Amino acid sequence: MKHAGMTSIVQNTTRLVAGFIAVFAVYIALTGHLSPGGGFAGGVILAAAAALVLLAFGGRRTQAVLSEGTCHVVDAAGALGFVAIALGGLGAGVFFANFLPLGELHRFASGGTIALANLAILVKVGAGLVGVLLALAVYGTARYVAAERARGESPDPFLEI
Amino acid sequence: MGITIYVLTFALLLIGIYAVVAKKNVVKIIVGVLVIDYAVNLFLVLVGYRTGGGAPILAEGQPVTEFARTAVDPLPQAMVLTSIVIGLGITALMVAMAIRLWENYRTFDMNEIRRLRG
Amino acid sequence: MSVSHLVPFLAVLPLGMAFLFVGLAHVRGGQRVVPGLAVLTVAANLVLATALIGVEVGPIFVGGWGAGKTLGIQLNCDGLAKFMAVTINLVALVSIVFALAYMRRFTKVWLFHALFLLMTGAMNGLVLAGDLFNMFVFLEIAAIASYALVGFGCEAEELEAAFKYLILGTVGSAFVLVGIGILYAMTGHLNMGMVAATLAKVGTTGPAVLLAAAALLGGLALKAAMVPFHAWLPDAHPSAPAPISAMLSGVLIKASGVYALARVVFNVLGPNAPLATVLMALGALSMVIGVFLAVGQWDFKRLLAYHSVSQMGYVVLALGAAADVLAVGGNRTVAGLCLFGGLFHLFNHAAFKSLLFLSSGALEQQVGTRWLKEMGGLARRMPVTSFCCRVGALSIAGVPPFNGFFSKLIIIVGLAMAGHPVLAALAALVALMTLVSFVKVQRYALEGEPAGDGAATAREAPLLMGVAMAVLAVICIGGGLAMVPLGAHLLDPAREVLLDGAQALKEVLP
Numbered sequence: 001m002k003h004a005g006m007t008s009i010v011q012n013t014t015r016l017v018a019g020f021i022a023v024f025a026v027y028i029a030l031t032g033h034l035s036p037g038g039g040f041a042g043g044v045i046l047a048a049a050a051a052l053v054l055l056a057f058g059g060r061r062t063q064a065v066l067s068e069g070t071c072h073v074v075d076a077a078g079a080l081g082f083v084a085i086a087l088g089g090l091g092a093g094v095f096f097a098n099f100l101p102l103g104e105l106h107r108f109a110s111g112g113t114i115a116l117a118n119l120a121i122l123v124k125v126g127a128g129l130v131g132v133l134l135a136l137a138v139y140g141t142a143r144y145v146a147a148e149r150a151r152g153e154s155p156d157p158f159l160e161i
Numbered sequence: 162m163g164i165t166i167y168v169l170t171f172a173l174l175l176i177g178i179y180a181v182v183a184k185k186n187v188v189k190i191i192v193g194v195l196v197i198d199y200a201v202n203l204f205l206v207l208v209g210y211r212t213g214g215g216a217p218i219l220a221e222g223q224p225v226t227e228f229a230r231t232a233v234d235p236l237p238q239a240m241v242l243t244s245i246v247i248g249l250g251i252t253a254l255m256v257a258m259a260i261r262l263w264e265n266y267r268t269f270d271m272n273e274i275r276r277l278r279g
Numbered sequence: 280m281s282v283s284h285l286v287p288f289l290a291v292l293p294l295g296m297a298f299l300f301v302g303l304a305h306v307r308g309g310q311r312v313v314p315g316l317a318v319l320t321v322a323a324n325l326v327l328a329t330a331l332i333g334v335e336v337g338p339i340f341v342g343g344w345g346a347g348k349t350l351g352i353q354l355n356c357d358g359l360a361k362f363m364a365v366t367i368n369l370v371a372l373v374s375i376v377f378a379l380a381y382m383r384r385f386t387k388v389w390l391f392h393a394l395f396l397l398m399t400g401a402m403n404g405l406v407l408a409g410d411l412f413n414m415f416v417f418l419e420i421a422a423i424a425s426y427a428l429v430g431f432g433c434e435a436e437e438l439e440a441a442f443k444y445l446i447l448g449t450v451g452s453a454f455v456l457v458g459i460g461i462l463y464a465m466t467g468h469l470n471m472g473m474v475a476a477t478l479a480k481v482g483t484t485g486p487a488v489l490l491a492a493a494a495l496l497g498g499l500a501l502k503a504a505m506v507p508f509h510a511w512l513p514d515a516h517p518s519a520p521a522p523i524s525a526m527l528s529g530v531l532i533k534a535s536g537v538y539a540l541a542r543v544v545f546n547v548l549g550p551n552a553p554l555a556t557v558l559m560a561l562g563a564l565s566m567v568i569g570v571f572l573a574v575g576q577w578d579f580k581r582l583l584a585y586h587s588v589s590q591m592g593y594v595v596l597a598l599g600a601a602a603d604v605l606a607v608g609g610n611r612t613v614a615g616l617c618l619f620g621g622l623f624h625l626f627n628h629a630a631f632k633s634l635l636f637l638s639s640g641a642l643e644q645q646v647g648t649r650w651l652k653e654m655g656g657l658a659r660r661m662p663v664t665s666f667c668c669r670v671g672a673l674s675i676a677g678v679p680p681f682n683g684f685f686s687k688l689i690i691i692v693g694l695a696m697a698g699h700p701v702l703a704a705l706a707a708l709v710a711l712m713t714l715v716s717f718v719k720v721q722r723y724a725l726e727g728e729p730a731g732d733g734a735a736t737a738r739e740a741p742l743l744m745g746v747a748m749a750v751l752a753v754i755c756i757g758g759g760l761a762m763v764p765l766g767a768h769l770l771d772p773a774r775e776v777l778l779d780g781a782q783a784l785k786e787v788l789p
Binding site (some may be wrong): 174178181187190194197198200201204205208236237240243244247250251254255258259261262265266274275276 | 350412416419423426427430433434435436438439441442445446449450452453456457460463464469
């Protein structure tokens, strides 16, 4: 195969857009205590950026940049960050209690630990979803193609990502 | 509105159950489970809805009493969000298992995926 | 800082460690420390759960929301939760020590330990949860981890069982969520104590409450594998690796099925006649049909799985009889006796069924088959495993002085005193059938001459597996004799919570 993935139009558009989508995901997560959104929504949007890259450039090239192992480590870091925020609350009396100044209503610096928790969830959900996408897209099809080859059949060329 | 929408939600639940019980294709069963999930989520959102209600987000300068009078109940929405997250995890697991099932049995037909004896 | 501040760690420590393992797996040398850390985590949890016995812990308001608020997560560390936490962590510790030796032939052992701790932590959270929705969330986390663990070996049969289990489990969970949604729509609360208080005002026999109860009971009965919702269990439990079979049969169906049923029926809806009848019908059906299906089995683990259905029937039947007595305002002592028997049998079943599944795993690994007809003569070749297997079999069959005898006796006496002599006789008959079924196991697996090459060349199981089985065997032998101290410290506080019915959780009210 000369090039994996989709045409150069799609690839170049993806190069332009993917970064903006990722920044938007962080924005959605960080303002989750003021407007609709939050860590989970942000994480899903982040994963959408990764899905775009995956579709445009194909599984192997995406995996060279972003392996499943990296996703595991980042995912674990997000979860542990969330636990750390909960433990910080234990220092203030009870589990998950707020230990930061509450700030002023309708300003960015409000909501105490909520913004931090949203950030941790963004990392966790984003990395987790990207890991799921990589696992399903790359391993699923790669194993399928290998199995078909082993049986002496020629699999659909579209699957050779 | 009123009772109709609850009836429709219940119908959606029944469609999902029908797909899970009667269909023999792994992919169709997965879709059935997703439909059940959506029906339950829809039901939870309806529980918190009030006719003509607004989004439960306090706007700047809005009096709290007026907000409490007009906003819909945010708690079921939080429940639905959690339920969607759980559904996402289960969907990923189901799809991964379906891929592995295909590799082992070379079929999606539940009638042929039957090596375990009763 | 007292021990009661540490209650959330029962759930959070295993969950946090599970995620730490995922990170450690990709660090050089990290995979080697994972099994040791897992054992330490579960051991720490068991110490914490044991330290909580006898300590008065009020409702814990996570996040500091305070009493009387609709919002906020609340943990409920009462007698029942402590009893369940001790049972769960005890079985988890034994299973994970067994797994140290048993899981050596698998790849990705770190993933096993991460999923194991995820399941254990979620079960601890499930029994601590003070509100219905958190109970549901932890139920789902435990269930998702168990789906993945059932299919852990990725063999064809294991995936088939895991897929069936996943589909049925998810449908069951959906019904639980519908029930919770209806209760929230009626009462405007999710906190169990506040739901119970509001339901007491509006009445608990209206059509909407019955609909919610039907959805909750149906979903949770599926999780508890009550007949006719049992179809997934005989596939799923034998397909998992042996330590996981022990966890699933030993504690998961109890925590996510029986415990949740008891909590909802007694403490949220309040015991009433229709619910009690449903519970007794489910229990009696499971007890009888489970044992009849078990008798004809030749696959050792499948036989044990059908016995789990049957033995859980005993527990639910006892709970139903107690609810029946309480519903009509009957004698509190009789209801208490039924509950004592039910909870004691739950604990005993956790001990002997885990022991039986662990020894079946040891036999399978050393002999290379699960078919009873291909075993034989193993009492001489594997003395420790065989001894432990015998102790477990005698306990489940209800032979004195093993622990199963006492709990079954209490259940039968309780049923008779509660005015159900027919059910009491049925329970005694099922105990006899169980004995017959396990005589068959002894006869074919342990006695006689080896029926195959595997059985003829089998060697004793590794040391750690033997230690794990021996600990459970000691509990099975000592459990019956230690009934009085066990009852005073663990079972009586748990029983009181259920006896108080809808009043039990009123501490959370403003």
